[in-house]
Amino acid sequence: MKEMWSSIASVMGVIAFCQTLLHTVFPPELRFAFLKLFSRIFLSVSSYCYFDITEIDGVNTNELYNAVQLYLSSSASISGSRLSLTRALNSSAITFGLSNNDVIVDTYNGVPLLWEHVVSQRHSQSFSWRPLPEEKRGFTLRIRKKDKPLVLDSYLDYIIETAADIRRKNQDRLLYTNSRGGSLDGRGHPWESVPFKHPSTFDTLAMDPDKKDEIMNDLRDFSSGQSFYQKTGRAWKRGYLLYGPPGTGKSSMIAAMANFLRYDIYDLELTEVHTNSELRKLLMKTSSKSIIVIEDIDCSINLTNRNNNAAAKSKTSSQKTKHLYDPADMGGVGSGLMEEASNNTITLSGLLNFTDGLWSCCGSERIFVFTTNHIEKLDPALLRSGRMDMHIFMSYCSFQSLKILLKNYLDYDEDDVARPVWEELERVVVKARMTPADVSEHLIKHRRDKAKAVRELIDVMRLKAERNNAAGEGNGAMEEEQEKRALDAEEDDDSGDESLHQDENGLLIHDNPRMEIHNQKKIKM
Ligand SMILES: Nc1ncnc2c1ncn2[C@@H]1O[C@H](COP(=O)(O)OP(=O)(O)OP(=O)(O)O)[C@@H](O)[C@H]1O
DSSP states (O other): HHHHHHHHHHHHHHHHHHHHHHHHHHHHHHHHHHHHHHHHHHHSSSSEEEEESSEEEEEOOHHHHHHHHHHHHHHHHHHOOSSHHHEOOOOOOOOOOOTOOOEEEEEEEEEEEEEEEEEEEOSSOOOOOOOOSEEEEEEEEEEEHHHHHHIIIHHHHHHHHHHHHHHHHHHHHHHEOGGGGGGTTTTSSSSEEEEEOOOOTTTTOOOOOHHHHHHHHHHHHHTTTTTHHHHTTTTTTTEEEESSSSTSHHHHHHHHHHHHTTOOOEEOOOOGOOOOOHHHHHHHHHSSEEEEOOSHHHHHHHOOOOTTTHHHHHHHHHHHOSOOOOOOHEEEEEEEGGGHHHHHSOOHHHHHHHHHEEEEEEEESEEEEEESOOGGOOHHHHHSSSTSSSSOOSSSHHHHHHHHHHHHOOOOGGGGHHHHHHHHHHHHHHHOOOOOOHHHHHHHHHHSSSSHHHHHHHHHHHHHHHHHHTTTTTHHHHHHHHHHHHHHHHHHHTTTTTTEEETSSEEESSGGGGOOOOTTOOOOO
8 A cells, every 4th residue: 555655656756747847848839839739630630620609709799609508408408417597588488508518419400419518717808898707608519520511501590590489489578569759768769568468369269260260370371471471572461450349359369369479569559659750660660570559540540431531621721630631642642632731640641651561561570450349430441452461350249259258267068058058048149249258257257156157148148139129239230330331441442453353252362362361241250
């Protein structure tokens, strides 16, 4: 044992002597040059090549570093044994990351790639306008030389796209509204935002399942249709007009759309916008993958019928109205008539430019949704094809909708309710003309006693049906009139559009099969 310790001591002594000799004979510059040469020789004979991706590129944050970190977080969460956890601003999700100097192997198109997270201390803080972090962080990618073209061509693009998807999934979506009087917030932004947490989905929405599928397919086609829109030279946007009585689920539908596509919502308060240019600026500040909503459009702006020239003219001459409709703008004839007024007010043409003019194309993948309780008040120009691609009529509670509400609120299926009760529900629901909002209120109130809830719902529906009957179905007549007028107006306006034709069911079909235009008769919930 004693001998072993003395041999270790003599070996250490020899090493120390050699080190001193090395330091004396070879100065640091020479050693550095030697190491550099050695690493060059190593790299040239090695079958691997290396890519360094540093966190800070000069003084700017390297986006690629962030993308790699996010991209690796999905595989790191499965295979890593020691991970760093982070939560970004506006995100409810935790992201996993590689710990310092940890490695992970990724596979792309069957090619193995080794990632190392390299963290070292930053030695000297050189002068910089922006204070740099104390640690120098970066990723080193090791890849076989023969696979190099693959990495440069597509792997890095793939990482950036995947990271963007992960970021979108992790990020809580936002609900924006335009600031009061078009003023800018602290960051010079005209929109204020809050996290969007509305729980409405297509599953909770009470409406005919076929129509629901149709809308969901349309949204799906839209969101995956980038190449289609590019090929056809169309701006990547789509317009939906939701109309029907209050409480039929128009706002719930917008929330369901946003949750389905995972888009942000911009709720545009038109009464807070004073000029067309303000409207344009607001549009420029919206992001892609968003839904821009104007609720109750008939109340937000004075959109009278285009034949109402006289009324509009008198309003213009007196200049008393804040939000002015310019009938001449709409038809594209005689637009000079109210040009002066349009400089300091919102006109219908301003609104239409907002939805389908050149400015509507800044950004992409955007959906416009207008809602109204009175479609008959809207001008045909707004209803014309190409502006609002899909007209969705949200109607009173149908039997199909009622079934969904019973399932969602009481967990009731067809088998849970006696046949005669079920048949009675089917019979009275249409005659009662109750909105899904009314029905759901009733179900919430009695949800502790399910049988009682159904019994009382039938009573309420019967009562309503009798009242409607006594009133000569006045409401129904009104609603039918609304629909008829809107349809007439739309047909008037579409008469010159040769890309549209009617099928045997009277539906308006666009020449392009993917861009089917629905009139309000088709999508009736
Ligand atoms: N079709 C529906 N499916 C499920 N719930 C509905 C539906 N319609 C209404 N509701 C319920 O009624 C409430 C009010 O509905 P919502 O605000 O979506 O109606 P609306 O048509 O937008 O009304 P308004 O025109 O007054 O704005 C919702 O919170 C929801 O709970």
